[in-house]
Amino acid sequence: MFEKTAENLSKRGFKVYCVKDAKDALKKCLDIIKIDDVPAFAGSETIKQIGLVEALLERGNEICHRSYLKDGETAQDIMKKSLSADFIVCSANAVTEDGEMLNVDGTGNRIAATFYGPQNILFVVGKNKIVRNMPEAFERIKTTAARLNCIRFGKNTPCVNGGDCADCTNEETICNISAVYHHPPRGKNFYVVLVDDSLGY
Numbered sequence: 001m002f003e004k005t006a007e008n009l010s011k012r013g014f015k016v017y018c019v020k021d022a023k024d025a026l027k028k029c030l031d032i033i034k035i036d037d038v039p040a041f042a043g044s045e046t047i048k049q050i051g052l053v054e055a056l057l058e059r060g061n062e063i064c065h066r067s068y069l070k071d072g073e074t075a076q077d078i079m080k081k082s083l084s085a086d087f088i089v090c091s092a093n094a095v096t097e098d099g100e101m102l103n104v105d106g107t108g109n110r111i112a113a114t115f116y117g118p119q120n121i122l123f124v125v126g127k128n129k130i131v132r133n134m135p136e137a138f139e140r141i142k143t144t145a146a147r148l149n150c151i152r153f154g155k156n157t158p159c160v161n162g163g164d165c166a167d168c169t170n171e172e173t174i175c176n177i178s179a180v181y182h183h184p185p186r187g188k189n190f191y192v193v194l195v196d197d198s199l200g201y
C-alpha cells in the first residue's frame, strides 16, 4: 500500500520522497527547505513530532509560526503572512492509495495557503494516513483526525462527547472546509515526504 501510494502520488505530479521514520523525514525536510527560505507552518502534530521547527530555528532559518510571534504580531498576522512565505509546511489528514490527498479545516488558513499561497508546499505524511479511497479518507477524518484534533483543542463537539461524528453543525466544529489535492496547483512545487511509520493523526 505504501509503495503504490508513493507511485500514484508521483504520477499525479507530486514530488515524492519515501523515508523510513521521523528522523529521516526531518533530514529530508531540511534538504528541501534551504537556509534562506522562510517557511510558514499550519498546525500539525506530524511536524511537531519530527521536530522540524526547532531544527530550522537552530539552523538559523527565519520562520513564520504562530508560536513564535515577534513583538506586536498576532496569530492573524501570521496566517496572512503565511500566504506569501516561501513554503507552507503541514501534513494531510488522509492520502488515498490512488495518490489524492485530503485536508479538512475549521478556519481554512491551512488549506488556503496550500493552494494559492507559497510557491512551495511541503507535506509530511505518515503511513497511518493512507486509505484505500476518498470515502475512506472522509471516514478517517470523522473517526480519527478531526476527533483527535477536537480533543486537542478542547472542543465541545459530538465526536468528543459521544465518541462518534454526527456531521455536526455545532459552532465549535473544526470540519468547515474540505480540500482534495488531485494534483499540485498549477505552477507550484508540491513536495510530499511519505514516511513508512506512524506520525500525527
Ligand code: SF4
Pocket (backbone or CB within 6 Å): 141, 142, 143, 146, 147, 150, 157, 158, 159, 160, 164, 165, 166, 167, 168, 169, 170, 172, 173, 174, 175
Ligand atoms: S463534523 Fe463535528 S462531530 Fe464530526 S468530526 Fe467534525 S467536529 Fe466532530
